[in-house]
Amino acid sequence: MAHESLPQFETFRYNNIMIQLTDIQKNYDGPSGEIEILTGVSIPIPPKASIAITGPSGSGKSTLLRILAGLEPPTKGRVIVHNQNIYDLTDDDRATLRSQTFGFIFQSFRLFPALTVIENIQLSLDIKGTKNSDTIAHEWMENVGLAHRKDHLPETLSGGEQQRVAIARALATNPSVIVADEPTGNLDKKNSDGIQTMLQSCMEASNAALVLVTHDIELAKICDTQYELSNGQLLK
Amino acid sequence: MSPLQEKLKKALQLKQSHQIIIGVALGLCMTLMSAQRLLNTSLDTSLTRKSAELLTADIEIASTQALSTKNIDIISDTLPAHQSSRRQLFSSMIQFYGQQTKLVEIMAIEPNYPLRGQCSAMDTAGNIVPVSTLLSSTQNAIVIGKALPQITDITFGSTIKIGNFTGTVVGIIHQEPDISIQSLKLGPRIYMALDNVTATGFDQQLSRKYHSTFIAFDAPEESDPWVNPLSNALGIEGNRKTIQGSYGPSQPIVVRSFRDMNESVLRGFSSVNQFFLFLSLFILLLSGTAFGFIIWTTIIQKLPDIGNLRYLGIQIRQIHAFYNSEALRVASIATVLGLIMGAIIAQLCQWFIGTQLNLPFALITIHPMDLLFIAGFSIIGIYLMTRCVMKLTTSTRLFDQEQPQRASLQIIGLMALLLLGFMAAFLLINQVSFIQTLGLIGGFFTVFLALNGIDRLGSRCLKIIPTKNASLPQRLAIKYLSDGHTLRRMAFISICFSLIAMFSMAHYEKSLNHEFNPKNSDKVLPSLFVTDLYNHQLAEFKAMISQPHKLSPLSRTRILSINNQALAKYVEERDLSNTTFLYREQNLSSRDTLYETETLDEGEWFDPNNNTIEISVEERFAKRLKLRLNDQIQFSIFGLPFTGTITSFRSVDWSTFDPNFFMLIEPPHLKEFPQTWISAIYTKSDTETLDVQAALAQAFPNASVIDIQNTSEKVLGFFKTFIVAFKLGALFSFFIGGCLFLLLGKLYVDIRKESYNMLFWIGMSQRNIRKISLIENLWFTGMTAVSALIISLIIVSILFGTLIPIQLKINGLATGIIITSLIGIVFLEWKLKEGRNDL
Structure with a gap:
């Protein structure tokens, strides 16, 4: 089940740019014809960069993330990862790429309710095919201060604790890019500040780039580069 | 199982309660399908082996009248060297211990009966000997069926009167080779020598009898080339093989072989088979719908987790493989359990049918192809259904935790089509005709659309x-x-x-x-029903019966033609699908008024001033034969031609147990033809019923008195x-x-x-x-x-x-x-x- 038999993707730098979204366009069928969600969106994501994408609800942020993750093909444009358009790869290879290159953090945490906290972290490591997933997962439970809750089910944790587990899950696989979609959107001010601090310190300790999608201007400021998505177009 | 697989299983697993529901629904479906399939094959196999014994010969020439000398000569000239034996089968009242009476089935046989199989009885010393040996041992010997001593005091040495013949019981049946010709036996059997039948004094023409001439060669298969030549030589039209549907004035006799016997027995039990078939179909529909519903809702509920897993890098085929293997696991368990349960039910049914056919107990024959068919049907069905639902997981909408509405509707439609396809395959494999299958599937589809x-x-x-x-x-x-x-x-x-x-x-x-x-x-029902009273006994009957009663004449006939068209042409013209009622023996009666429980639906009741011979037809019988008012029907009553015109259709309440008939002829036209009388008698108590029954049996031994x-x-x-x-x-x-x-x-x-x-x-x-x-x-x-x-x-x-x-x-x-x-x-x-x- 692990991906050991599949090709490992080397970290590749193309003109110092690890990932490049080029001229992305996305249309959906609406009740009165096609709706253009994204128009000519291009984003370079260099290694260790931190990029914030802000924009109001319905501006196409989530669609852009799905396209970046290789889950939804764009109507037009390319997503270059490791010098290759990921939509030229098979669905299986894109899945392998996701497990080895990306780490995701969501607004609604998206932990598996049937798995314990530590199993949630181990799962992403197992999918990547990491050998000592147990040890790494324990280390990350320590890192996020939840070692004492490792055998609990997610529903018994508070929102802030669940998001800490989600951060641990995303970073445990040592990804090249962390994609965080409104990571503090479901949290109160105290927990939100805590998560922001934790995310910043984790990012500093890792070699990963950060793509942060948020409508919180203050949170966006932690990133080096800020873009605004408005009416499907990206403004810097 | 790898750690990843373990966690995937935990995250994606179907709820245990859902698995149990799917398993039980599928198990029930498989049980019925297996029972139907296994019983069908097993009965076919065991009956083919036993069919010559069930017929008691290789060929039977059957008729309702004794064979003419001419026909006997034709048989002997057509067939090569063979053995033959004759038998008469008829219902009769017996009298024993003076006053007591009982309706029984008489088997009058020749000494060499049966030509195939064993017909044995226990003698007074407890030895098992052939029935023919016992019947030849004394002049008036009779052998009784096992049921008779159980319901009466009759035993060895008892004397029984059958009409004018008095027999002495010398044996009790141990084993019989044949099956009862009537689906509803009216009483236990009594064996007597064929030579003694004339001593009963019954009218050979008017008494209802089933005459058989049996033929046997060295081996049953040797009869195969002679069935058709014999039918042709005897002038039998068509290829009808059953007593009801085959012969009459136009086809006085029927020739059937042990192979026809096999088919007719199987056909006789096809209602059981059809019942299983349609019950299986219903359960297939329900369990298929239940399975589709459960797997669909399970996947819908799991969509956020599936979307999440895909973000983490799980390949879609891994998710599909997981659910496919889960579905196959449940399907396999349900199929195995269903097969075991189905085999048990099939065994019980075979045992039940075996007891009806006098077959010894035998384990069911399980054909590997049947097992493959059932297992394949179940596993492939579940696999395809799961694959259908899996299409949901490829929807990109699931990542937003939204329900993919359009994809859902498409999948439900696809599952419905798949289910209908499987139902059609199931029906076609079970030899249901294409048209019927199309009708049934069309019906189900219409209901689906209507809902x-x-x-x-x-x-x-x-x-x-x-x-x-x-x-x-x-x-x-x-x-x-x-x-x-x-x-x-x-x-x-x-x-x-x-x-x-x-x-x-x-x-x-x-x-x-x-x-x-x-x-x-809620009506007052008669207690006794008397059949086969002769014309000359009528006055004595009326004098003897003081209780309220209804009397009706009865003439046995066959329809020769309708509107002067041969029946085959009529069938074609009116597009008649079921011809059984057209070719069977018809009972005509005559009366000048309707019963209170009858109503005239169409046309006019008999008009004495009209010159035509009028016929009133029961409305459902008319529908079956697609008869119309003013249709002319040509009959032959014991060779005498007779034509009547339909002038009315009437509704009959059959639950009254009155002497009801499909066709009534305007009086007095039936009077000229050979006829017997039937009567329904209303008594006030069980004692009175018994007294009347005994008196009738003594006065009219040829008549059958049936206790309603x-x-x-x-x-x-x-x-x-x-x-x-x-x-x-x-x-x-x-x-x-x-x-x-x-x-x-x-x-x-x-x-x-x-x-x-x-x-x-x-x-x-x-x-x-x-x-x-x-x-x-x-x-x-x-x-x-x-x-x-x-x-x-x-x-x-x-x-x-x-x-x-x-x-x-x-x-x-x-x-x-x-x-x-x-x-x-x-x-x-x-x-x-x-x-x-x-x-």
């Missing part, structure tokens, strides 16, 4: 209901209900199918009960077996429907939980929130029950109007119980939630 339409229409109607004066819970419930939710529609269709099956079976049972169960009648109560109990015996089977079918449907109903309730709670919580937070009381749920559930239940009831009534009306010509009776009690139970469950849920604070 879809009803649900859609219901939602739309709710949207336009004025809610100005409604309370807040009512308004919210109507709002929720008017949303065209895929989950609700699927549940609606599944539960409706289950209820339609239940209601249809309930109405069918009630209609059968009304048609065939005399105990349900005993006969109706025999009819009920057969009938009850079917009813039990129907009830079992309804129970299966109820079980599967109940599972769906509970599942739906649980899913609805899950779906509504968030909005109910919100309503609670913004100040709505728990009681009012529960009211919303109650109104929703009551509307859903009511709409489901009413839709299912209407559709079931349409189905049974069509069924009874075309295939089964019996009167439709609505089972109000069962309908009421089912609807009350459903509403009861809804209220129970409401009551159980009272005081709970777990929104």
